[in-house]
Structures are given as structure tokens and as C-alpha cells.
Amino acid sequence: MLQRISRLVLPPAILIAALAAYRLIFGFASPPMDSLRLPRREPWPVTASSREERVCTGDQLAAVLERVKPPRDGLTSNHLVHALRLWGPGAEFGDPSVTSGPVMRDYLLDDRVFQQLAGEKSPPLFYRGDGGVDLRSYDDAAEFQHTSSYHTDDVLATLAESGVPLDAPLHLRGGQSRVADLLTGSMQRFYLGRHEYEWSIIAFARYAHPLVPWRNKYGEKIDVEALVKELTDKPAELGPCGGLHRLEALAVMYRIDQQSPALPLRVRQRMRTYMKQASDRLVRSQSVDGYWSSGWSKNQPQVENSKSKFAESTLHDKLLVTGHHLEWLALAPAEVQPPRETIVRAGQWLTRTLLELDAGQLHKAYGPYSHAARALCLWKGVEPMEAWRKRSKVREQTSESRGQRREVRNQGTRNSRQICNSQSE
Amino acid sequence: MSAPFTVPADQLPDCLRRDYLTSPYFPRTSRGMLTAVITLCAIFVLTSFNRLNHTDLWGHLDFGRWIVQHAALPAHDPFAANPAQAPVLHAAWLSQVIGYGAQQALGNEGLVLGHALLVTLAAGILMLAVVRRGAAVRFAAVAGAAMFLLDLPIVGTIRPQLFGQLGAALVLLACAELPTKRHPLAWLPLVGMLWANLHGSILMGLAILGCYVLGVAQQALRDNAYALRKSIFDPRLSRALLALFLLLAGACVNPHGPLLLPRILFFGEHAALSYISEWQPLTPKSLTGVLLIVSLIATACLWKIGARRFELYEVLLLALFALATLSAIRMLAWWAVVWPWVMTPHLAAAWEKLRNERSIAEPADEPAAIHTLIAIGCVFAAAIIAPPSYSLMTGRERGEVPVTVRETPVHLADQARRLNLAGNFAAPMDWADYLVWTSQGQLKPLIYSHIHLSRPETFEDYRKIFRGDEVWLHTLRNHQVQYLLVSKERNGKLASLVAAESRSGLSHVRIIYQDRRGMIVDVNPQAVSGTTSGAGGSVLDTKAASVKPKSET
Numbered sequence: 001m002l003q004r005i006s007r008l009v010l011p012p013a014i015l016i017a018a019l020a021a022y023r024l025i026f027g028f029a030s031p032p033m034d035s036l037r038l039p040r041r042e043p044w045p046v047t048a049s050s051r052e053e054r055v056c057t058g059d060q061l062a063a064v065l066e067r068v069k070p071p072r073d074g075l076t077s078n079h080l081v082h083a084l085r086l087w088g089p090g091a092e093f094g095d096p097s098v099t100s101g102p103v104m105r106d107y108l109l110d111d112r113v114f115q116q117l118a119g120e121k122s123p124p125l126f127y128r129g130d131g132g133v134d135l136r137s138y139d140d141a142a143e144f145q146h147t148s149s150y151h152t153d154d155v156l157a158t159l160a161e162s163g164v165p166l167d168a169p170l171h172l173r174g175g176q177s178r179v180a181d182l183l184t185g186s187m188q189r190f191y192l193g194r195h196e197y198e199w200s201i202i203a204f205a206r207y208a209h210p211l212v213p214w215r216n217k218y219g220e221k222i223d224v225e226a227l228v229k230e231l232t233d234k235p236a237e238l239g240p241c242g243g244l245h246r247l248e249a250l251a252v253m254y255r256i257d258q259q260s261p262a263l264p265l266r267v268r269q270r271m272r273t274y275m276k277q278a279s280d281r282l283v284r285s286q287s288v289d290g291y292w293s294s295g296w297s298k299n300q301p302q303v304e305n306s307k308s309k310f311a312e313s314t315l316h317d318k319l320l321v322t323g324h325h326l327e328w329l330a331l332a333p334a335e336v337q338p339p340r341e342t343i344v345r346a347g348q349w350l351t352r353t354l355l356e357l358d359a360g361q362l363h364k365a366y367g368p369y370s371h372a373a374r375a376l377c378l379w380k381g382v383e384p385m386e387a388w389r390k391r392s393k394v395r396e397q398t399s400e401s402r403g404q405r406r407e408v409r410n411q412g413t414r415n416s417r418q419i420c421n422s423q424s425e
Numbered sequence: 426m427s428a429p430f431t432v433p434a435d436q437l438p439d440c441l442r443r444d445y446l447t448s449p450y451f452p453r454t455s456r457g458m459l460t461a462v463i464t465l466c467a468i469f470v471l472t473s474f475n476r477l478n479h480t481d482l483w484g485h486l487d488f489g490r491w492i493v494q495h496a497a498l499p500a501h502d503p504f505a506a507n508p509a510q511a512p513v514l515h516a517a518w519l520s521q522v523i524g525y526g527a528q529q530a531l532g533n534e535g536l537v538l539g540h541a542l543l544v545t546l547a548a549g550i551l552m553l554a555v556v557r558r559g560a561a562v563r564f565a566a567v568a569g570a571a572m573f574l575l576d577l578p579i580v581g582t583i584r585p586q587l588f589g590q591l592g593a594a595l596v597l598l599a600c601a602e603l604p605t606k607r608h609p610l611a612w613l614p615l616v617g618m619l620w621a622n623l624h625g626s627i628l629m630g631l632a633i634l635g636c637y638v639l640g641v642a643q644q645a646l647r648d649n650a651y652a653l654r655k656s657i658f659d660p661r662l663s664r665a666l667l668a669l670f671l672l673l674a675g676a677c678v679n680p681h682g683p684l685l686l687p688r689i690l691f692f693g694e695h696a697a698l699s700y701i702s703e704w705q706p707l708t709p710k711s712l713t714g715v716l717l718i719v720s721l722i723a724t725a726c727l728w729k730i731g732a733r734r735f736e737l738y739e740v741l742l743l744a745l746f747a748l749a750t751l752s753a754i755r756m757l758a759w760w761a762v763v764w765p766w767v768m769t770p771h772l773a774a775a776w777e778k779l780r781n782e783r784s785i786a787e788p789a790d791e792p793a794a795i796h797t798l799i800a801i802g803c804v805f806a807a808a809i810i811a812p813p814s815y816s817l818m819t820g821r822e823r824g825e826v827p828v829t830v831r832e833t834p835v836h837l838a839d840q841a842r843r844l845n846l847a848g849n850f851a852a853p854m855d856w857a858d859y860l861v862w863t864s865q866g867q868l869k870p871l872i873y874s875h876i877h878l879s880r881p882e883t884f885e886d887y888r889k890i891f892r893g894d895e896v897w898l899h900t901l902r903n904h905q906v907q908y909l910l911v912s913k914e915r916n917g918k919l920a921s922l923v924a925a926e927s928r929s930g931l932s933h934v935r936i937i938y939q940d941r942r943g944m945i946v947d948v949n950p951q952a953v954s955g956t957t958s959g960a961g962g963s964v965l966d967t968k969a970a971s972v973k974p975k976s977e978t
Binding site: 002003006007011014015018022023026129131134139140142191193194215218220 | 449450451452797800801804805808809818819822823824825826827828835836839843844935936937938939940941942950
């Protein structure tokens with residue numbers, strides 16, 4: 001009887017013991033992949049890689065900046081994100097009707113400030129969802145789109161660009177959190193194949209470089225190679241703002257990796273090649289006046305004539321594309337830069353146009369134009385606030401006149417003509 | 426060069442020769458049994474690599490959840506946006522509840538594990554049935570492997586039909602046992618009762634047993650020199666008839682009673698089912714077709730070798746299920762069970778004949794304790810190789826995407842959940858079940874994979890929408906659909922129409938989420954507020970925001 005019982009019991013007992021031992025040894029030995037590791041408290045800074053004084057004069061830049069101060073009215077979350085990105089959290093304009101840097105930053109960090117600007121009835125910008133702290137997106141509630149996050153993770157990327165540390169408190173409506181929670185929530189929600197991923201990647205690079213592979217909430221493994229593939233595998237102009245934020249994300253990732261090398265060589269090579277190809281295309285497709293428009297990736301020089309598609313490009317389109325290109329090029333590594341003449345021509349066209357642009361139009365598309373102004377600051381190697389303050393001091397000393405402004409414009413035109421002439425020579 | 430150091434076996438030290446395993450307290454296993462264990466482990470591991478299919482699995486789980494939550498069976502379709510009010514056929518309610526219970530207890534890994542275990546169990550019972558028919562144990566492994574191979578086109582999908590296959594294997598085991606044993610008469614009614622509540626394929630069990638009864642009747646007639654009266658009272662026939670009656674009696678214990686059987690019989694007559702691939706006739710170029718043809722060729726070869734006489738019930742079973750498979754692909758599930766059961770003894774006999782002809786010695790198959798140890802090792806290896814058992818053992822769930830097939834709209838469903846969407850929606854039929862599942866039934870599909878519950882005209886409208894007919898938007902509005910989910914890969918035309926409509930600025934539709942694979946569209950968007958009424962003293966300008974195109978920010 002005992003023998004029979006033993007024969008019946010022993011095999012399953014051995015099996016169960018072996019499985020239990022396996023669980024003990026391997027089940028707890030290595031940490032699960034979904035535990036996100038954030039190596040730094042502060043975001044990685046990325047400054048301009050090169051300077052080019054000739055994009056505009058100091059006075060021109062100051063005049064441009066005067067025009068792209070945070071809008072006094074018609075303010076939206078998107079305006080604030082762009083304004084904070086341009087002016088930084090320390091901005092003070094000495095004018096209570098213009099939102100200051102600290103208020104812009106706190107709008108994105110503190111629901112009390114958010115409510116002051118967005119109204120008490122506006123749903124909060126942040127909320128705690130089942131995947132951690134989440135942002136109310138543009139499409140969540142049609143009625144409150146203007147107070148939402150316009151692009152996936154644009155707020156997080158802006159906080160990173162503004163130097164907000166991961167342990168900065170996040171005051172939710174009825175709760176407390178930290179920026180780190182927003183980041184980990186975003187990393188958990190991130191998946192390959194999303195419609196918008198550029199700002200997410202910028203935020204991940206700035207806050208979590210070197211990126212250790214992680215599993216998102218769906219169980220998918222995400223690594224830096226997959227992120228770079230996502231940025232480089234699509235047609236050049238696919239995505240928000242004509243796909244130009246992908247180039248910005250690549251430039252940011254690359255520059256951070258230069259500060260602390262961690263990317264595999266082939267990934268770095270892939271990024272460099274993609275940026276260089278884009279840069280080469282920009283040289284070929286630049287218009288005589290210096291701008292680019294959508295269609296820049298087609299490798300064709302843009303000659304203004306009634307038959308070409310280019311002739312249909314709106315001024316807004318040209319400003320959007322040229323501003324974004326100059327911005328990422330300012331951040332891009334030196335080895336992918338186009339000839340300086342390309343930058344100078346584009347910068348001067350941008351300056352001239354921003355100064356001539358109707359104020360109403362400028363307000364309507366504050367976002368793209370703030371990118372253009374930021375691009376000019378990056379190329380000049382100056383902080384926007386610093387450049388604008390200088391201008392303010394000058395303005396206090398001398399009365400501003402229309403003629404003065406015209407002079408600035410004329411100066412820009414002369415500069416660009418000089419460049420064109422020198423090129424044609 | 427020095428000569429290699431060798432020692433005769435009998436001169437080895439005692440510590441090396443001692444066999445601690447062989448003991449009356451430790452079981453010994455033959456090579457044949459070890460092969461059978463290895464085969465079952467392989468079946469378990471291979472099946473466990475299948476991901477949860479996106480088709481009707483989630484629909485069944487939806488029903489399971491509904492039944493558990495309401496402690497009742499739904500009289501009508503509880504999920505569809507515009508249900509047809511046709512009564513629901515409750516032929517699978519028990520498997521729906523079991524599936525839901527497994528999902529709740531062990532998550533999606535539990536479903537994958539259940540799938541692998543169910544297929545392994547069915548293969549194991551079939552192998553036992555083959556052994557009971559007189560084939561050597563080592564041939565049982567062939568039967569298991571043949572079942573798995575023939576099942577390939579359908580075994581990857583977890584669904585109530587797997588319970589049906591298990592039932593079929595049990596009925597075949599009963600057929601194998603009935604000539605010599607009475608115990609099947611005790612458990613066949615239970616099999617019938619469970620099968621009738623687990624899956625509507627109970628008719629297959631009755632057909633298998635019916636063929637067996639006919640075969641036994643023919644045997645009885647033949648053995649009794651075709652004396653009808655004597656044959657009727659032949660104990661073999663009486664037992665077979667009793668078994669058939671008991672299975673039938675058991676099958677009548679279900680929510681519909683005996684009426685279940687005719688209702689199952691006419692189940693396939695819904696016109697919309699003809700659009701489902703598994704209900705379509707078999708084509709020779711498909712994997713199903715190739716497998717059927719190969720198995721038929723093997724049958725012909727073994728028939729020609731003629732090592733074992735084909736009984737009438739065997740011929741009837743082969744003919745019935747081959748014809749059934751020709752008529753509908755889904756019938757391969759039964760061919761995969763019946764064919765190995767019928768043919769493995771013939772294969773064993775053919776091998777025996779060949780061995781005798783060529784005087785090949787029968788390999789020794791002395792049971793040994795080491796085989797038992799190897800078998801335990803195989804089971805252990807299978808448990809840690811198979812993803813679901815590994816995940817459950819180590820407490821590391823793989824997550825939704827690695828467990829489900831690529832077509833499952835995991836990300837879109839998560840967005841729908843995040844946006845708390847509720848109301849009527851239209852989605853590709855195979856996405857809809859999953860969306861109902863993840864939204865806890867808040868989303869009501871126009872059509873989902875239980876198309877037999879829908880109105881034919883609704884199904885026709887569904888086809889119009891996803892073909893991208895001109896009337897797509899009108900049709901959606903007619904059905905009071907609030908949300909549309911479009912697969913960019915499969916509904917390219919509709920996706921383009923939606924994008925164009927969304928860009929038109931006429932506020933007819935609004936894309937509320939999209940990724941590379943699909944989009945969620947609000948078909949009836951409320952106009953974006955152009956006033957500050959909702960902003961509550963906001964200094965932010967809603968008017969300016971409402972006109973700003975997002976793509977240019």
C-alpha cells in the first residue's frame with residue numbers, strides 16, 4: 001500500500017518541488033523590466049551647437065522678441081507652452097497684462113494657477129488615471145480644447161526644456177504628485193505606432209537618458225533603438241508641423257548623448273545620417289529668398305513661379321517650416337550643419353518676415369512663430385529675455401518711432417541682399 | 426600516445442553502479458509511455474505559444490461576464506446597438522462562464538494556459554482511446570501528434586469548440602472501451618450534459634456514437650448470420666444503443682432541453698455566417714485543404730496495405746467527417762479527432778505487418794525508473810518554457826499586447842476606455858468583441874462576431890460602411906452610431922473618407938484618437954464651444970482656440 005502511494009505521490013511531488021525551487025531562484029532574482037529607472041533629477045540641458053551672428057542684428061532680434069511676447073489675450077494652453085519654451089520660467093516683462101515666466105510654468109505645474117487662468121469650470125490639465133498621472137489631451141473634451149495639452153507630452157517636453165526637475169511638485173486638483181510621476185506615466189503609456197510621439201521622445205531623452213529598455217503598460221518592450229526607428233522610418237514630412245519635430249527630437253537625443261555617450265554606435269550613425277540627409281535636402285530646396293516651405297524634402301529648389309506647387313505656399317507655411325528648421329539645426333551637431341550661407345539666408349528671411357507680419361496673423365499662429373523667434377535666439381547665442389531686456393532699456397532711453405522700425409526692416413533687407421549678391425558672385 | 430583508460434562495466438566501483446532510482450517506491454515508465462508524455466508536453470508548449478485571438482473569444486467572455494453579473498442567461502442579445510430580438514442559443518454558456526472565471530482568476534495568462542491545457546487534455550484522452558483500441562502505447566504519440574497537426578488551422582484559437590473536441594475525444598474513448606467495459610455508461614451522460622452546455626457541437630458526439638452503433642449493428646448482424654432478432658439482442662449492440670441513449674439524455678439537460686438539438690442543427694442558416702471564413706467551404710489550396718488531402722492519401726495507403734480490416738463504423742466516421750470538412754472549414758476540428766482515432770490502429774497494424782515481413786525485432790521496452798525521471802524533467806521543462814505557466818509561476822504577466830494577437834485593438838480600446846466612451850459604435854466585426862469587453866459593455870456594437878444574433882439588414886449596412894460606400898455617414902447616423910473605429914490597414918477607403926470629412930471643417934465627424942493602425946471617430950460631435958459659457962471666468966480665449974487647427978501648433 002505504502003509503495004503504491006509512494007509511486008503515485010513521488011513524481012508530482014518532485015515536479016512541484018522543482019517548480020517551487022525555480023520560482024524561488026529565478027522569480028525574485030532579476031527585477032522585472034517594467035520598473036523604470038530614472039538616473040537623474042535634473043533634465044539634460046541642450047544648448048545651441050553653433051552660433052551665427054549674421055542671422056539678424058541685435059536690434060532686429062529684440063524687435064522680433066517684442067512681437068512674440070506671450071499674447072495678452074486669446075491665451076491658450078498651447079500659447080503658454082510655446083511662450084514658456086521661448087522665454088523660460090524666469091521671464092518677467094514688467095507688464096501685468098503679459099503672463100510672466102513663473103506663472104506660465106506654474107500653469108503647467110499647479111492646478112490652482114491653472115484654474116486662475118483657465119477658469120474654475122475648466123477640467124484639470126492633469127488627472128490621475130489608471131496608468132498614473134495623465135494629461136487631458138486636445139481630443140478629450142471638445143469644449144475645453146483650448147485649456148488642454150495640444151500634443152501628446154508637449155507639456156512634459158516643455159517642462160524638461162524649462163529645466164523643471166523630476167522631483168518638482170505637481171499640484172493636482174485634489175491631490176499631489178511629482179513631475180517624475182508624469183514622466184513614468186507617459187513612459188508606461190507610450191507605444192510604438194502612436195500618431196504623436198515626438199514630444200514624448202524629447203521628454204524621455206531629456207529626463208531619462210541613458211534610456212534603459214522598459215516595458216509599457218501593454219507589455220511591449222521599448223528601447224532607444226525602437227524610438228530612433230520611429231523617428232527615422234517615416235516619410236520626412238509626416239507628423240505634426242510637417243514632421244519637423246522629429247528632427248528636433250533627433251537633434252536633442254543626439255546632443256544629450258554627446259554629453260553622456262550611451263547610444264549604440266549604429267543608432268548614433270543612423271541618427272546622424274538622417275539629420276545629414278535632411279540638412280542636404282534643405283540646401284537643395286532653399287528658395288532664393290531664403291525660406292523653405294512644405295515640400296522641402298522633395299529635393300527640388302524652390303523657384304517662385306506660378307506653375308510650381310511652391311507658389312501656393314502660404315506665408316504661414318513658409319514661416320512654420322523655416323522657423324522649425326532653423327530651430328532644430330541650431331541644436332543639431334556640427335557635423336550635420338548645412339553651409340552657413342543657408343542659415344544666414346533663412347535667418348534673415350525669417351527676421352524680415354516676422355517684423356513685417358501683421359499682428360493679427362502673428363497672434364493666430366503664435367506657436368510656429370515662437371519657434372522662429374527661438375531659432376533666431378539660438379543662432380545668436382542669446383537668451384530671449386536677455387536680448388529683449390536690452391532692447392527695453394534702449395527703448396526707455398530713446399523714443400520708439402515708426403521710422404526706427406522701418407530702418408530695422410531695411411537693414412534686414414540690405415543684409416539679405418548682401419548675402420544673395422555674395423552668393424551670386 | 427597512451428591507450429585510453431577503460432574499465433569493464435562489472436569492475437566499476439559499486440558507488441557508480443548502484444541504481445538508487447529503481448525501487449518499489451518509485452514508479453517505472455516504459456519508453457512508449459515516455460514518448461507519450463513527451464508528445465503531450467510538446468503539444469502543451471506549442472499550443473501555449475498561441476496568442477489570444479481577436480475574434481469571438483472576447484464575445485464569449487462578454488457573455489460569461491453578463492451571465493455571472495446577472496446570475497441569469499440573457500434572453501436576447503445584451504450587447505448589440507440594435508439587437509434583433511432573436512432568442513439567444515445557450516449552447517456555450519458554461520464555457521463562457523468558465524472562460525470568464527479563468528480570466529478573472531488568472532488574467533489573460535489564465536486563458537492562454539487554459540487553452541494549452543484543454544488541447545493537451547483532449548490529445549491525452551485521444552491517445553488513451555487509441556491505446557484502448559489495441560494500438561501499442563508508442564503509437565499513441567502518433568495519434569496525439571496527428572491530432573495536433575490536423576488541428577493546426579484552428580487550434581490557435583481559444584473558443585468553446587475546444588471543449589467540443591474534448592467531448593469528442595471522450596466519446597471516442599467510450600467507443601473504444603464499450604466492447605469490453607461498462608464504465609462508459611456511467612460517465613457518458615455527464616459528458617453529454619456538460620458538452621451540451623459547453624458548446625453546440627454536441628451533435629458531433631451523437632454522430633460519432635451513431636456511426637459506432639451502426640457499425641456495431643452491422644457486426645452483430647454479421648456475427649449472428651444476419652438473424653435480425655438475435656442481432657437486436659446482441660449485448661454489444663444493446664450496450665452501444667444504451668450508450669447513445671445516455672449521451673442523448675445527458676445532452677437534453679440544458680437551458681433549452683431537447684429543443685437544443687434541432688436549434689443547433691439549423692444554426693448555420695443565418696445568411697451573415699457565410700461571410701465568416703470558418704463557415705465557408707474548404708478550398709484545396711488552403712492549409713485545411715492540404716491537411717485533409719494528405720490525411721485522405723494516408724488513409725488510402727493504409728487501406729491498400731490492408732493490415733487491419735476496416736470496420737463499418739470506421740468507414741462511416743471517415744466518410745461523414747471528411748464530407749463535413751469539405752462543406753465547412755470549421756469541421757476540421759472533428760476530423761482532427763476522428764481521423765487519428767480511426768487510423769492509428771491501422772498504422773500500428775501496418776507497421777506490425779512490415780516488421781513481420783522484414784523480420785525486424787520488436788524493440789525492448791522494459792519500464793525503467795530513469796524514464797520516469799526524464800518524464801518529470803519534460804513536464805518541468807514544458808512548464809517553464811510555456812509562456813503562460815512561466816508567467817504565472819514567476820508572477821510576471823506579459824501584458825496585453827504579447828498575449829493577444831496583433832489584430833487585437835489593444836491601444837485603441839485603451840484610449841476608448843481612457844476617454845470613457847459609451848454608446849453605440851461601429852467597428853470591424855473582429856474588433857468589436859474586444860471593445861465591448863474592455864468597455865465593460867458600455868460600448869454597444871453595430872455588429873460583432875455573434876453575427877447570428879444580428880438582423881441581416883444591419884449586417885448589410887455594416888458592410889456598406891466598412892467598404893467605404895458613399896452612404897457611410899448616413900448609414901451610421903441611421904443606426905444612431907456615436908463612434909466609429911476604423912482600421913487604417915483594412916478599411917483604407919473608409920479611413921480616407923473619414924479623414925477628408927474631418928478636414929472639411931463641417932463638424933460632421935471628429936477624429937478623437939488615431940494611431941498608425943486605426944482611428945476613433947466621433948460621428949456626431951457636439952459643436953466646439955465658441956463662447957466662454959463653459960469656461961467659468963476664464964482669461965483663456967475659447968473662441969481663439971476653437972478655430973485653431975491643431976496640426977499647425
